[in-house]
Amino acid sequence: MPESSILVTGGCGYIGSHVVRQLSECGYQVVIIDNLSTGSKENLIYDEKLVVGDISDSKLVESVFSQYRFDAVFHFAASIIVPESVKMPLKYYRNNTVNSINIFDACIRYGVNKIVFSSTAAVYGENELLQVTEDSPLNPTNPYARSKLMDEYVLSDMRAALPNLSYVILRYFNVAGSDLLGRIGPRNPNATHLIKVACEAALGIRDKVTIFGTDYPTHDGTCIRDYIHVEDLAKAHLESYRYLRDGGDSIVLNCGYGRGLSVREVLKAVELAHRKPIKVSEGYRRIGDVSSVIANSNRIKKLLNWRPVYEDISSIVESAYHWEKKLIRNSNSERRIFSVNQSLGREVT
Ligand SMILES: NC(=O)c1ccc[n+]([C@@H]2O[C@H](COP(=O)([O-])OP(=O)(O)OC[C@H]3O[C@@H](n4cnc5c(N)ncnc54)[C@H](O)[C@@H]3O)[C@@H](O)[C@H]2O)c1
Numbered sequence: 001m002p003e004s005s006i007l008v009t010g011g012c013g014y015i016g017s018h019v020v021r022q023l024s025e026c027g028y029q030v031v032i033i034d035n036l037s038t039g040s041k042e043n044l045i046y047d048e049k050l051v052v053g054d055i056s057d058s059k060l061v062e063s064v065f066s067q068y069r070f071d072a073v074f075h076f077a078a079s080i081i082v083p084e085s086v087k088m089p090l091k092y093y094r095n096n097t098v099n100s101i102n103i104f105d106a107c108i109r110y111g112v113n114k115i116v117f118s119s120t121a122a123v124y125g126e127n128e129l130l131q132v133t134e135d136s137p138l139n140p141t142n143p144y145a146r147s148k149l150m151d152e153y154v155l156s157d158m159r160a161a162l163p164n165l166s167y168v169i170l171r172y173f174n175v176a177g178s179d180l181l182g183r184i185g186p187r188n189p190n191a192t193h194l195i196k197v198a199c200e201a202a203l204g205i206r207d208k209v210t211i212f213g214t215d216y217p218t219h220d221g222t223c224i225r226d227y228i229h230v231e232d233l234a235k236a237h238l239e240s241y242r243y244l245r246d247g248g249d250s251i252v253l254n255c256g257y258g259r260g261l262s263v264r265e266v267l268k269a270v271e272l273a274h275r276k277p278i279k280v281s282e283g284y285r286r287i288g289d290v291s292s293v294i295a296n297s298n299r300i301k302k303l304l305n306w307r308p309v310y311e312d313i314s315s316i317v318e319s320a321y322h323w324e325k326k327l328i329r330n331s332n333s334e335r336r337i338f339s340v341n342q343s344l345g346r347e348v349t
């Protein structure tokens, strides 16, 4: 029987690849399924085993589960853009709910009884609370959030039917930043996330950043979010796995720091990293957005051996900013090689 490993769906994506990197650095064997729709092979720096394919493909999923012996599944693969989910709801219910069931079903059939699942703070929706706990009312306001909440219900029902199964559902708040050594980071060129967009605007990839709504009932009229560094979030996954291996029961955990920052405050932090003002315009509210969502993170601190390390917004923004700079440097040097080869009449592959 082959040595047991961890299956990571969506492991070439932004968050998944940081988790894969940390798992490899801790000596775990990792197998990844990714269709590379938004992820990239370049995010795998330790040459982990990658199966390029779609989790909707039952035959492919079957062949992966039958080929390896998995101790756990970390399920990241999903579509993640809130405004797109409002325009294309079925894409989200299909990829995030139906396709997740495909993976969960394989877990049951192959006796994989530990699942770490990527959920979202978006399941809380609009709320009047200073901080949301895992037991706060759930009121998702867009198809993306509802598609993820359905997965949570599916896992909870599976657990009720199969006492051997245990899961950790991690409700991520707003994830940002990148690997501190600048090896991996968010690569999607069509990013919509505030910090990436603002860094791109600072560095001239976009001409400006637009604030979506300045009339929210918050201290400066812009939306408030709890931004978490991707390195801290990745660590929460490794600790979740250890918790499950130690026999921990199924749980839902908020992954945030418990402090909220407005859009304007985030833009200030980007200007500080850039050491110059960035071009900002004020626009209308974006459909599907809620005014404020901040984590109460007492439970994760109590149940896992997890303590935030990069809580300061400047750490998050600086790593994001340096990553964007590196992407620009790399694409410029690729362009230079391309034009040198062209002028030498070489075929460029
Ligand atoms: N980024 C955030 O702020 C945030 C917040 C809350 C929750 N999440 C959740 O975290 C997870 C990862 O998000 P991310 O930001 O890394 O996004 P991402 O788009 O970078 O990563 C998703 C990965 O899944 C792959 N993928 C998508 N559909 C697939 C399919 N059908 N089959 C195989 N591979 C598929 C993509 O190619 C990509 O590599 C998602 O489940 C998302 O809902 C993200």
Ligand SMILES: O=c1ccn([C@@H]2O[C@H](COP(=O)(O)OP(=O)(O)O[C@H]3O[C@H](CO)[C@@H](O)[C@H](O)[C@H]3O)[C@@H](O)[C@H]2O)c(=O)[nH]1
Residues within 6 Å of the ligand: 080, 081, 082, 120, 121, 122, 172, 173, 174, 175, 192, 193, 194, 195, 197, 209, 210, 211, 212, 213, 223, 224, 225, 263, 286, 289, 293
């Ligand atoms: O160009 C931009 C981009 C964003 N925003 C605002 O910035 C805030 C954060 O937006 P964004 O970075 O797009 O994240 P969210 O829409 O809050 O959603 C993220 O965070 C959620 C958890 O809170 C996850 O579920 C989602 O997957 C993830 O996209 C929101 O108020 C947006 O209106 C702007 O004003 N201008």
